[in-house]
Amino acid sequence: MNRHTNAVVIGGSIAGLLASRVLADHFDTVTIFEKDRLVDNAEPRIGVPQGRHVHSIWKRGLTLMEESFPGLTSELVEGGSAEVEMTKDFAWYHRGVWKLRVPSGIRITCQTRPFLEWHIRRRVRQISNVSLVDRCTVKRFAADTGRVTGVVIQSHRAGAAEETVAADLVVDASGRGSRTPHWLEEMGYERPAMSVIDVDVGYATRFYARPPLEEHPWNALIIAPTPPHGTRLGVVFPVEGQRWIVMLGGWNGDHPPRDDDGLLEFARSLEAPDIYTFMRDAEPLTPSVGYRFRANTRRYYERMHRFPGGLIVLGDSLCSFNPIYGQGMTTSALDAMTLRECLERGAHKGDSLDAIANRFRKKVPRRLEAPWRMAAGEDMNWPGTHGDxxxxxxxxxxxxxxxxxxxxxxxxxxxxxxxxxxxxxxxxxxxxxxxxxxxxxxxxxxxxx
Structure with missing residues (x-):
């Protein structure tokens, strides 16, 4: 494989940004098409409705992001992210008991999803051969016999017509609403097999003030339910802007209300009283916002007997987890790591792009197996969960x-x-x-x- 190639990435979310960073080392040009309007701040995006809620970047994901963007962790902390040691600073009530609090060196940063994405996007925009085009929808693949050869785009700007952008490699990082199964069907391919675990999770999130001298016996707090009868969860994390983010949620349709009194009563019903006490005494900064997640989904592209060349699918487009477990961003980082490994091996062996893409399609599911088993398996603890x-x-x-x-x-x-x-x-x-x-x-x- 030589460098005289162009890669296109569908979706400018975290998965797409991480993939673009990898592609920039192997392609002359990388173009990201994002349907949302992107601004140079940490504002939530319309296309990421769960972006207003609690997000976790686990240690492995943070380490991989740091490898791609050296100094990222320091930038986050300097900008206001809270760095916490998970086994020491977290007070974690789970299955009817408080977990021990001991040192382990497992440190992560706590911040909002838009804040993290904004920092990564700024770093990607500094890469000379990467272009990020916002307010632009990918309508379908451009294709030749047995191969994806680019994308057909439609800018949201007034008077813009559809345009075909050629690419030697197309990466679908568009998220849970990926249109790749439909586009493949239009090209004459079968749809990929899919696993669906219906959990019907809903939650409500609100920000509270975090005064500098405020003291708690914890730096982050989780109160998780005891299945099969307990279904309600509460989380308190420190985030940038001297704020706490508080999320209340529940499985199998047991969703929190949005009004003040209802939220407080929901917090009172958790298996430990600590979040209720915190919310009762804390200063709210925002109204609550809600979000509903219906099901874990996993698409098995690796099982397809026929698959076009020139196409890679990763991130939530490939496997979408219950966001309560916080696995999405870390698995996206693992996907990007796998893409790097396949590209580097292909460059060393002189493989074609199609051979590299096929290797990724076969390899990445092995990396997804463990987080999928943990999330889907945990969700099956509740009798109202349905699926494979x-x-x-x-x-x-x-x-x-x-x-x-x-x-x-x-x-x-x-x-x-x-x-x-x-x-x-x-x-x-x-x-x-x-x-x-x-x-x-x-x-x-x-x-x-």
Whole structure:
């Protein structure tokens, strides 16, 4: 593969930005087409309705972003992000117990999604061979026999006509609403098989003041439910602008109201009183905003017998998780890492772009398997969840239930679990004898705190 090529990325969200950073090292030009209007600040975008709510970038994702954009973490913290140690600064109530709080060195930054995306977008715009075109919708693929050869675009600017943009590689990072299955069908291909886990999650989010001298026995707070009967969650995170972001949510249609009294009563109903106490005494800065997420979805492009050359699908276009688990941005970073590996190997071996794209299509699902099993499997703990549960889900949920209980009294189990949850380690590590032995040989039951 030589550099005399052009890549097009559909979608200027975090997945598209991370992919563009990788592509810039291997292509003469990279063009990102984004349907939203982009401004040079941390304003939420219309096309990312969940952007106004709590987002987590787990340690593995933050590390990968730092590798692509050296100094990003420092920029975030200098701009107001809060840096916290997950096993020490988080107060985490889960499955009826408070997890231990011990040092581990697993530090992440807490900020709003628009703030993080804005910083990444600014860094991408500094790359000389990357162009970001906003207010522009991709209407369909341009294609020749057996290959995607570009995209047909429609600018939102007055009087603009449809235009075909040629590309040697097209990357779909357009998100959950990806049109790739439909466009492939129009080209004569089958739609990819898909798994759907219907969770019907809904939540409400509100910002509160975070005075500089305010003191709490925690720097972040999570109160999670005990399935199958408990369905309500609450989260308090510090974010930029000296604010707290508070999210209340529930599974299987148990959604919070939006009015002040209703929100407070919802917080009172959580399994521990701490978020209710916090909200009762804190100073609200905004009204609450709501969001509803219907289902986890995963598209199996790797199973298609026929697939066009010149096309890569990644991010939420490929696999969309329940956002409550905060896996989306980190898996997008893993997708970009996989893309880099495939491009570098292809350049070394002299492979064609189509061979590289096909290698990515086969390789990236292996990286998605662990987070998909953890999210989809966890959601199957609730009886109102419907869908194709990953194989072995009942056994895994039984096992992880005992791991959560042990994490309330065994610091090594806690740290191992948090490393897996942050995608630093493979889930295989949670079956290490140091965890497996106490799970199987002694009671992991812990009385409710």
């Amino acid at each position: 549960a990953p194989f072995g889900t009942p056994l895994m949920n039984w096992y992880f239930g005992r791991v959560h209980a042990l994490a309330a009294r065994d610091p090594q189990v806690l740290v191992r679990f948090v490393r897996v949850a942050n995608m630093i380690d493979s889930p295989v590590r949670i079956f290490h004898p140091r965890v497996l032995a106490p799970v199987l040989t002694r009671s992991a039951r812990v009385g409710r705190a």
